[in-house]
Amino acid sequence: MTISFWLLDINYEVRDDHLEIWLWGITEDDKRILLIDKSFKPYFYVVVGEDSPKTREEIISMLKETKGVESCEVKHMKRLRKEVEAIKVVCQTPLSVERCVKRLSKMRTSVEVFEHDLRPSAQYLIDRDIGPCGWYSAEVEEISLPENVRVDRAYQLLQPLKPVDRVDLPPIRALAFDVVAYDPYGSPKPETAKIVLISVATSDGGFAQFVCEGEDDREVIQQFVDYVLDFDPDILVGFESNRSVLPLLSERAERLGLKLTIDRIEGIPHTSVYGHVSVTGRINLDMRDFAEDFIEIKVKDLRNLAKFLGVKREVLSIPETEIPKLWERGEVEKLSAYSRSRAEALMDVFRSLAEYSTQLSHLIGMPLDYVVTSAVGFRVEWFLMRHAHRVGELIPSRAEVPYAPYKGAMVLQPKVGLHEKVAVLDFKSMYPNIMIMYNVSPDTYVPPDEDIPDEEVNIAPEVGHRFLKKPPGMYKAVLSSLLEARDSIRKRLKKVPADSPEYRVLDARQRVVKVLANATYGYAGWVGARWFVKPVAEAVAAWGRYVISETIKIAESLGLQVIYGDTDSVFVRYDEELVEKFCKAVEEKLGLEVRPETVYERLLFTEAKKRYAGLLPDGSLDIVGLEVVRGDWAEIAKKAQERVLEVVLKGRGREEAIKQLKELVSSIYSLEAPYEDFIIWKTLTMSIDQYKVRAPHVEVAKSLLKSGWKPTVGDKIGYVVVKGEGKLREKARFFGWASKEDLDLDYYVNHQVLPAATRVLSVLGVSEEELKRVVGEKEGPKTLMDFFQQRS
DNA sequence: GCGGATCACTTACCG
């Protein structure tokens, strides 16, 4: 029989020394199914070196007598530019693959192995060219449900899956959950914590809450498990569920003698690659991981993510350190409202990202939960591996390569000052297009020791690396398809209102494709990449520098004054006619498309590169690189700088800017400004003991650690600076442990507000000393007496 | 032993 379904998840099982691929799907008529494919065997390739003391035949016979090897077959493959004869070694299980590779390495013979480090489910998806989150039809035979498997029906797959041409989503059931834990000693630890509250919101509008009433949290956890099994979600939606929530729940359950059987095989969640928690048969999505894709969100909490995605619902916020206090005081209602708002917001967040994430998974071909968790480099690599497989290119195994820096992009020194009417001319996807145009790729690179006529290669400027003009390399093929995908998304984008959440999601999606295309260059220079070839990255950067310097020459020859430039853009005095002429000339001479992306009414440059602010025609400000857009400055300083910028760019003069700054400073000294505006947020990028200097946020993290909290790598530490003697690090306090009255206001004025404001005002000739003097003056009426004195 | 100059470390940004 033939069935049609949407592929949700994939995993593998080894039964009686044989591999089974398990495909979890959703059918059109809302049934959950499991398809078992017993036809797939894990495999790897061996290429025998020319200098190998052992012949290919000897190696084949050695492999054939290794336990678990099914077959060895010599296949004609490609390895970079060369045609090679590779032994395809098909094994019974991943374990037998491992065994073979170990034997080969012991032989001390010159062989290269390929694909031995791909997990079976990954190899299956690549081998069969299947992308998760898409529709497929399958020839199947219904079988009885395997033991403990919780689906409507199970099948054995008889023939390879065939893709079905439809893009809609099936009726996905999603369950969002929020967990509140109580630990008298700080961060919830399995030994001392108890789960006191779990809120659950479902895609059909359901809501439930389980509150701890007894001695321990046994019942709460059991109620949650029962609810999950009863609702039977396809997707579990959580926040920080990978890093903390699910591990905590699992361990608590274990300690209580319970099993957190929330998957579809009556097993328990298990941590797999990249710290992701797998729940077999379902997709476990941690919305915290999504936040990483949105660079606009500085402090990546649920509230900010929801806000960014246009979620209307209010997300209540309680600092982590307050939760134990509330529970101890019996303020369950507060906690319950807080948790409910989070679960429901999570559901909303999921709704607004469902389309985006599934498209991403399908486009890259990675399972949904991995694609969200994985770093950009792995997404690029996955995409490349699928392409390689299609064209018979061997996928290299990951190797350890030492770090090798190289020269990157060119950045011009900006012309300091306030400029009128400035156009920014951007190259459209410069690096990808350079790679396409000059066919720069690992499989087109010609090493220096090879003899080849000059007319057959493109030679990179400065560095001299050579790349075959023909045939097209991997990067050219892959990038062309990505750029096309982006264009089609952008066409859809134009049909959607610009202020709708849908617009933002589509926009994010096209950005992901763009990021993926742009990351291909970064991938090429990443030492961890399977296809790391330094000359590829080096050549692309060199061509980039060539292109931008030629572009500057063209601009200047046309009489356009270049004010600034960075990597793939030039800033020029705007002149409609000249700019048009310029774009044409660049395209003609360099073969790359350049376009005026924005025209600023006014633009301010300090002497620093990568930092400027411009006034757009619609009256809004575009601020780049300055403190306003940085997440590690106190809000109060950012506000001050933004105000000053607005006044200056809108031409209201430096006196007005200084006046507004004075107002702001006095609002600091009078304690009118809200406490949150004084918090400085900095990321803990290493574990605490790895730091070589005692930075303020690290000292604060240490103090948190002392009182039982466990700040972990990646956490944003929020601190304020309080009155007192000594170094800054001695005056930094966790924001939850200080109040307005403790703040060292002079620090904020002299080290936050004034430097940020001076950065801008110095362009207009105001020095920090002058500003300090002016701002420090007594301003405005303070008392009745002052008031009358001023008027007289 | 002190205080400014310089270096090193750290974070976050740009494209």
Next chain:
DNA sequence: ACCGGTAAGTGATCCGCG
């Protein structure tokens, strides 16, 4: 666990100084 280029603050260290 994507690249190099860049700014900027704070801590750590250097160095002259009778």
